Amino acid sequence: MKKFDIAYNRHCGINKPDIMHLFDVSVAEEVNRFHKTFDGYVPTPLADLGHTAKTFGIDGIFVKDESFRFGLNAFKALGGSYCLGRYMAEMLGKDIAELSYCDLISSEIKSAVGEITFVTATDGNHGRGIAWTAAKLGQKAVVYMPKGSAAERQENIRKLGAVCEITDVNYDDTVRFAKQQADENGWVLVQDTAWEGYEQIPAHIMQGYLTMAVEAAEQLGDKKPTHIFLQAGVGAMAGAMAAFFRNLYGFEQKIVMVEPDKADCFYQTAKADDGAIHAVGGDLDTIMAGLACGEPCTIAWELAKYCVDAFISMEDTITANGMRILASPSQGDKAVISGESGAAGFGCVAEILTNQPQIKQQLKLDENSVVLCFSTEGATDTENYKNIVWYGRYADK
Secondary structure (H helix, E strand, O other): OOOEEEEEOOOOOOOOOHHHHHHOHHHHHHHHHHHHOOOOOOOOOEEEOHHHHHHHOOOEEEEEEHHHHHHOOEOOHHHHHHHHHHHHHHHOOOOHHHOOHHHHOOHHHHHHHOOOEEEEEOOOHHHHHHHHHHHHOOOEEEEEEOOOOOHHHHHHHHOOOOEEEEOOOOHHHHHHHHHHHHHHHOOEEOOOOOEOOEOHHHHHHHHHOHHHHHHHHHHHOOOOOOEEEEEOOOOHHHHHHHHHHHHHHOOOOEEEEEEEOOOOHHHHHHHHOOOOOOOOOOOOOOOOHHHOOOOOOHHHHHHHHHHOOEEEEEOHHHHHHHHHHHHOOOOOOOOOOOOOOOOHHHHHHHHHHHHOHHHHHHOOOOOOOEEEEEEOEOOOOHHHHHHHHOOOOOOOO
16 A cells, blocks of 8 residues: 555644744845845746646646756755855854845955865765865865665765765764764864754755755746645755745745655654654665655744644655656646755655545645645756656656
């Protein structure tokens, strides 16, 4: 039987957290201003899958296609670039609003900040974003990846000049190893998951993702979504997006967080509903490599508890189906090349609309619904992408 479970959040809209203001529209606009100063910045496309929506029996589906972001095939450079920019600005005693990319690479600022080594753990896209930003800013990056990481993703990071090694432990233990290396070597840990005592840098990374949200809102114009589906690993992207859209629209929309069933720490935490955060251990064996995280970012959970209506845990076949539909949508819609993690939100929508009538009714998905999803990566593991989309691997059983 297909694994697909939902936990509804009875805390949604109750007890607004103090950090909500960090993700309001004015902050998003400032983050976007900073990103616009980088060479090669253009807003990524918002795919209008209107014909596919009609096939599913709803009014609209929009998919933000992050495969075009800075030529890196994923959204993660948004968080890394803003965070590293903030870090360097604070070293100089300046506000990031005073600085541009050109300022940060000037000889005066490089002389003032000296040589910095940024270190991180990643399933691929975050590390590539940190490596890209460090190279752009004339700094160094060291990246650690969990066991089972794709060689292609490692090579893409190394091509950007970073040191990149694959460990023999899972993602969460790789984060701990990266922190140990930072402590021992005097490096700067740049991680998008937070814990007690390590919150400022993850918050800045999360704010960096807001460029994606503000672009989507501008591209939608007057067409407000009724439902927003957000995939989560540590939850940094999903938490930031959920907070932004609550600040922008209020509670008009249903916001749903989606995870792989082998790494569903937000779902497990929401399901337990006992005031504690629940981690998931083991190998976290899922094709959604970018979501294979067993411990929630504490900031992201604080936001999700207030902003998210429901949490879904789903098996790999569902995101695989999403990849295939996006690659070959209904006639008249443009294809979206979406990787295993990128297609999770859309795959979840397709599953609900075709196979989950009770959940469809509970979430009020009907002929008037307009859905917004974020395809956070393209085909970052091209061999696996072909196996899934071309040859039918992970098809429904």
